[in-house]
Amino acid sequence: MNLDDLPIRDDLRGKTPYGAPQIDVPVRLNTNENPHPPSPALVADLARAIGEQAGELNRYPDRDAVELRAELAAYLGHGLTTEQVWAANGSNEVLQQILQAFGGHGRTAMGFEPSYSMHPIITSGTSTEWVRASREDDFSIDPGKAVAAVEEHRPDIVFITSPNNPTGTAQPLATIEAIASAAPGIVVVDEAYAEFAREGTPSALTLLPAHPRMIVTRTMSKAFAMAGTRVGYLAAHPAVVQALLLVRLPYHLSTLTQTAARVALRHQEELLGSVDELRRERDATVTWLRSKGLAVADSDANFVLFGRFPERRTVWEGMLERGVLIREVGPPEWLRVSIGTSEEMAAFRAALEGVL
Ligand SMILES: *Cc1c(COP(=O)(O)O)cnc(C)c1O
Numbered sequence: 001m002n003l004d005d006l007p008i009r010d011d012l013r014g015k016t017p018y019g020a021p022q023i024d025v026p027v028r029l030n031t032n033e034n035p036h037p038p039s040p041a042l043v044a045d046l047a048r049a050i051g052e053q054a055g056e057l058n059r060y061p062d063r064d065a066v067e068l069r070a071e072l073a074a075y076l077g078h079g080l081t082t083e084q085v086w087a088a089n090g091s092n093e094v095l096q097q098i099l100q101a102f103g104g105h106g107r108t109a110m111g112f113e114p115s116y117s118m119h120p121i122i123t124s125g126t127s128t129e130w131v132r133a134s135r136e137d138d139f140s141i142d143p144g145k146a147v148a149a150v151e152e153h154r155p156d157i158v159f160i161t162s163p164n165n166p167t168g169t170a171q172p173l174a175t176i177e178a179i180a181s182a183a184p185g186i187v188v189v190d191e192a193y194a195e196f197a198r199e200g201t202p203s204a205l206t207l208l209p210a211h212p213r214m215i216v217t218r219t220m221s222k223a224f225a226m227a228g229t230r231v232g233y234l235a236a237h238p239a240v241v242q243a244l245l246l247v248r249l250p251y252h253l254s255t256l257t258q259t260a261a262r263v264a265l266r267h268q269e270e271l272l273g274s275v276d277e278l279r280r281e282r283d284a285t286v287t288w289l290r291s292k293g294l295a296v297a298d299s300d301a302n303f304v305l306f307g308r309f310p311e312r313r314t315v316w317e318g319m320l321e322r323g324v325l326i327r328e329v330g331p332p333e334w335l336r337v338s339i340g341t342s343e344e345m346a347a348f349r350a351a352l353e354g355v356l
Helices: 040-054 066-076 090-102 118-125 143-153 173-182 204-210 238-245 255-266 268-291 312-321 342-355
Strands: 085-088 108-113 129-134 157-161 186-190 214-219 232-235 303-307 334-338
Touching (some): 066 255, 085 090, 085 238, 090 118, 090 157, 090 186, 118 157, 268 303
Parallel strands (some): 186 214
Antiparallel strands (some): 085 232
């Protein structure tokens, strides 16, 4: 028997699973992780905290993860409280719960492409219809066109990724506000890369009081250097959090996950300590790629989109042969490189010179 023989949903037929290749090569710059592993002090704290919890694993975890949410609220600031914060296994699960609560059959979700491809995947996975709006040639969102698209389609959910993946583009708050003011339903601002934004790029968290149907999502996977822990979270009106409680699986966040995330938050200074270094490395990478005559999108994230390569697969393969894994993603002719350590970026430059 193969997949086609199963009584699978019609809308899943012929699809392939999402996922970047997980290839074991010396330099992995393809999934926007923070390249710095946890310090020995953090590892020791984690081991101790997990050890203490291990004796109680016969019991279910705190179903509503109250202490973790309180600590995430404190981390976010902006006067946010526990009731306004929700957490799940990665911001992807947070997004799925939002679609489960506010999307579904007969409803629509809109996004501005090119953007994070999991948004349409989670949308269709919940039988919600995806409505595609476009970005400009420089990957920004034109506020006038965005408002017109929202007014035309009246989507139940609008996604705005800022800084955007895979382009790195941050949106001015005025654009987000214009879309939120026009949107009839929920507006999700996906801020997975917020900590990497350049100086003077404010967070949409500042818009929450004026826009009670806005949700800002964050993750510990990127700047926080905790991708393996699987913790994402959001800030929104307490009523939005109450809606998500209706669809979340009971005990979705394991005791081990909650414990690891709380230990990580206690070490936030160390974990976020590499963000400035990664931003400098990113800006240097943009400058270097431009000096090679390549097209490069401005980036407020920990990756850079560059091109244009009529045969991008050949370039991607050439890099892989030289031990550097980057990502074949986004608009045709472009490739994305995640920012690694200075040694990894030197290897990236050497490999790309070889390929070019
Ligand atoms: C990486 C990413 C996420 C999800 O990350 P999790 O590991 O599930 O928290 C969400 N949105 C964007 C735009 C991302 O790039």
